[in-house]
Amino acid sequence: MHVRAGASHHTNKYDEDLIQLAKIASISSLPEHNTDIQRAAEWLFTRLKDAELEDVQILQTKGQPAVYGQWLHATGAPTVLIYGHYDVQPVDPLDLWTSPPFEPTVSRTGKGQEYFRGRGVSDDKGGLLQPVHAVEAYLKGRKALPVNVKFLIEGQEEIGSPNLAELLVEHKELLAADMALSADGGQISEKQAGIVLGLRGGVAFEVEAQTVGQDLHSGLKGGSVQNPVHALAQFVADLHAPNGSVAVDGFYEGVREITAEDRADAAAFPFDEAAEMESLGALGPHGEEGFSTLERRWLRPTLEVVGIYGGFSGVGIKTIVPAKATAKISCRLVPDQDPDHVMSALRRHVETHAPPQTRLKFLPLPFRAHPYIMPRHTVANRAAAKVLKEVFGAPTLFYREGWTIPFFDLCASHLGIQPISFGFGLPTDGIHSANERFRVSMYDKGREAWIRMLQEIANQAAKPSASS
Amino acid sequence: MHVRAGASHHTNKYDEDLIQLAKIASISSLPEHNTDIQRAAEWLFTRLKDAELEDVQILQTKGQPAVYGQWLHATGAPTVLIYGHYDVQPVDPLDLWTSPPFEPTVSRTGKGQEYFRGRGVSDDKGGLLQPVHAVEAYLKGRKALPVNVKFLIEGQEEIGSPNLAELLVEHKELLAADMALSADGGQISEKQAGIVLGLRGGVAFEVEAQTVGQDLHSGLKGGSVQNPVHALAQFVADLHAPNGSVAVDGFYEGVREITAEDRADAAAFPFDEAAEMESLGALGPHGEEGFSTLERRWLRPTLEVVGIYGGFSGVGIKTIVPAKATAKISCRLVPDQDPDHVMSALRRHVETHAPPQTRLKFLPLPFRAHPYIMPRHTVANRAAAKVLKEVFGAPTLFYREGWTIPFFDLCASHLGIQPISFGFGLPTDGIHSANERFRVSMYDKGREAWIRMLQEIANQAAKPSASS
Structure with missing residues (x-):
């Protein structure tokens, strides 16, 4: 030895x-x-x-x-x-x-x-x-x-x-x-x-909402033009259906049915959900209906905003209507989703789901894995x-x-x-x-x-x- | 002279x-x-x-x-x-x-x-x-x-x-x-x-959505806990009704009816809406239904997100579920809204409209005018x-x-x-x-x-x- x-x-x-x-x-x-x-x-x-x-x-x-x-x-x-x-x-x-x-x-x-x-x-x-x-x-x-x-x-x-x-x-x-x-x-x-x-695999992209050429005075123009943060918030809110599934046409294409063996592995896994939520500082589990926490993490694809920004973020307040707002979004994929197909579906979704009076821009981000x-x-x-x-x-x-x-x-x-x-x-x-x-x-x-x-x-x- | x-x-x-x-x-x-x-x-x-x-x-x-x-x-x-x-x-x-x-x-x-x-x-x-x-x-x-x-x-x-x-x-x-x-x-x-x-007068506040104690790995936990950006996006999206009005109980308390003289002033005002929208870089006017652009700007109260931020905003991508996200919000008020009453209504709204598994925090910002x-x-x-x-x-x-x-x-x-x-x-x-x-x-x-x-x-x- x-x-x-x-x-x-x-x-x-x-x-x-x-x-x-x-x-x-x-x-x-x-x-x-x-x-x-x-x-x-x-x-x-x-x-x-x-x-x-x-x-x-x-x-x-x-x-x-x-x-x-x-x-x-x-x-x-x-x-x-x-x-x-x-x-x-x-x-x-x-x-x-x-x-x-x-x-x-x-x-x-x-x-x-x-x-x-x-x-x-x-x-x-x-x-x-x-x-x-x-x-x-x-x-x-x-x-x-x-x-x-x-x-x-x-x-x-x-x-x-x-x-x-x-x-x-x-x-x-x-x-x-x-x-x-x-x-x-x-x-x-x-x-x-x-x-x-x-x-899980993954893809990521950025969506930028722009409504006006530059930041405007919220008193002068507020309430009369689209606010890109409102538009982006609406877009982001609509990315998930009320049951927690991803509301993007084609997103679930190719997702394998969960097998009995998959469910058995998840059930056999030592996992104390209440303790886990407490350690994360979460009020409780949250996600796609019909799946357990481990199934959501292992076996189901997800879409998450990893960052959002737009307008004024300093101390106090700046009374503007911002010109644009951006969300960075990462998806996790499961067998047999194809990252390229998912990206196409996401791009199509962005291109066809612009809120009123809003320009949405789709930008792929460097994260792509089967x-x-x-x-x-x-x-x-x-x-x-x-x-x-x-x-x-x-x-x-x-x-x-x-x-x-x-x-x-x-x-x-x-x-x-x-x-x-x-x-x-x-x-x-x-x-x-x-x-x-x-x-x-x-x-x-x-x-x-x-x-x-x-x-x-x-x-x-x-x-x-x-x-x- | x-x-x-x-x-x-x-x-x-x-x-x-x-x-x-x-x-x-x-x-x-x-x-x-x-x-x-x-x-x-x-x-x-x-x-x-x-x-x-x-x-x-x-x-x-x-x-x-x-x-x-x-x-x-x-x-x-x-x-x-x-x-x-x-x-x-x-x-x-x-x-x-x-x-x-x-x-x-x-x-x-x-x-x-x-x-x-x-x-x-x-x-x-x-x-x-x-x-x-x-x-x-x-x-x-x-x-x-x-x-x-x-x-x-x-x-x-x-x-x-x-x-x-x-x-x-x-x-x-x-x-x-x-x-x-x-x-x-x-x-x-x-x-x-x-x-x-x-x-118009005004008030401003900040709303912070927090769902977990700190940023999490989106692969490990993504899809199984609430994402504060999703929660905040839902909250922001729900701040306006589909007709463009502010969906906060009590917000419109005291707002004066628009008079014929008010409407006449607005109508007499030299204003080329198409030229204005072009100069702002806007696709078109947007706001509360039933009011003209000038009426929206002069005579109606508004609620606008002036800034939003949460999670990763650097170049590229960071695969996290952020811990929290914040929106800074400014309201414009018209006679005879009372800034303190409006702030109370907003605070009540934040306190009673937390999305699932989300803690919402209300913080007044230093902007208050009758x-x-x-x-x-x-x-x-x-x-x-x-x-x-x-x-x-x-x-x-x-x-x-x-x-x-x-x-x-x-x-x-x-x-x-x-x-x-x-x-x-x-x-x-x-x-x-x-x-x-x-x-x-x-x-x-x-x-x-x-x-x-x-x-x-x-x-x-x-x-x-x-x-x-």
Whole structure:
């Protein structure tokens, strides 16, 4: 058990790595952070080399680069492609953070409930470091890995991986593998592991309502011309039917019926709805009628305004009729909705549903992912179920997730491999929110699970019955 | 005609005054401009002294100060209180300005269509300088004025004059007068003068919708909790009935029936609706059914969202369910609505109309004015009608305005004088908007009108039939 000893001896180095990487403000959606994105990629380049990975390189794209590294000397064993992303979400509203988002901290007092704190510590900088550390433990301990590995760590996941498809196609041979594991993902709780069988896809767009050429004096003109905020509010209000469904023609085209197995997975999932609502600060659940909260999150497509703005937002009041108002809208898609068809339906809706005396403009936003669904029974899933059961001490559940990782579908489409999620974030990590955190115990448990997983994949693949 | 010669000789000095004053960014709604507000008050203090006004002083309030000056040596003649304001509106969105708002310019090429350009050149820095220059021309030319004058130039008009009532009460004797003229106001066109018989009042408030404790990941939670932007959009959409009326119980309490005389004034007013809509960049008129555009602006109360914001407003997309969203709302009121009653009705509406799973918060904003209405036949109106007819070369019309100048009602309530508007802005000045401008010809014509008006008031008051 040389490998596991190696892991525990280097605890401080592991923490230092995450602190160092989380200090880099690699926000992919904000151009002013381009330099930070570059710094993060360079940091990983150096780190993968230090971990004794080979052929380490920075793969350029039309946007931000990805970082690659490999170790391919496990003759006869499967090749595992390991995915992660080094970019992070923006941090506004900054005033909600109790400590600066890019001055990450960690406590290890041994008293439990210990966290890394800072933007990206969970999503996905903590996640991507776990397999790096696991691989390093093998390579510096046993001088060998039980399987072949290839790392692909990209820099545009938080903006929907707009250049990932092209990158996978361009480097198809370099990235060829037998299976793929995503280090971007989470577990159900600290005590309950699960395997994600499906993810929602997504599209996003912006709708701008304009009614007059420029802001007008509300006393002079108020009440006699259309107000773009009123118009946009009406448009947004009408995007949902009274039963909570999305009121856009063609939006639900291709949505699969929910199966008995889907419902059973949702029902078996440990979920205390009242406690969840309390922890979110919500008065209660809300959504499409006829579906449970988990079904709404996993199995149903949604349409959400992620931001709205128009007119005066300063302190006090400015007595104007604004010239325009804008809503940014994100949709989550489920199998077998097609992002392009949905975008066409949305565009058509915007073009044909302008409120009176209003010009509506449709602008696609850079977020586009197919929904993803995978079979239950694969070598990777068998290995993962076994390892997670050992590490978590409870049977591994199968479930679906509501979020979107474009890699899953793109990897399946362009490399012919259906990835599984093997991440260790928790639902309470506050990813994409203020005060993002990552449990120290999950950081350690995940590294341990990755170490076991690389061995277990080799074991499962060696069985006569193995099929990917 | 010593006085008029004096006026034309000093043309450049008049322009310089407006340029100097308009350079000061005296935005009353933004605390970071407090120093500029002070600078503007001090500039006026010096300028009134230079104009040979007496007892010039800065009147402190709980907010920004007002500037006072007088000349009271016209024994037996009426005393005229002249009102203006030196504060200005904010300038955002800055990118719409074709020249920096606080680097004012003027052209005098003699080719017509010449403008002062900059924030406040029309509203109300150009306006308030006209009577100062008129009085100065008398005092430096004839060494006397035909009437007694008192200037009151305040610094919080653009935020609804929150301290003006207290100031009028505190300085009731100092400000006592026979009539009051507001230098904050406008004319119908360069060729058509009018006398405003009524103004709308106003109130403003903010409504904040919150559904969860902080921004959530739209993939993780989207579709299962209420989105505050959806909730606020529904709330805003429901603020108006399908016929365009305000759907708030009690909102219309006290609204006077429109009279035949009101309708006749509106119908007689020179107004090309199609040309107006084109110049505003509007697809067409929009508002409460059953009323014409002018009736909507002058005679009907309105409710307008002046700004909305919530969630992500940066470049691209952030896949969140926002925690909250806010709308700033301004209402215009007509006789005999009571601002306090309307605010109570609005608060009750917010408190009882929360969308599902939504907390709505009501916050009053600092804008509160009674609507104002005055009789047609007064000494001041007779003098104004005669002077304006002479200066504009066309009969003077009576009409109403949609905007709000709190001074009018406060002066009537607290000093017992019903002011009239004697300003020279044009509807095309773009006040409260980007690229505010003031016609050079109106700047000159207004000064000429003020010079004549001060004399005409003395003439009218001396007539046996005079009654204020």
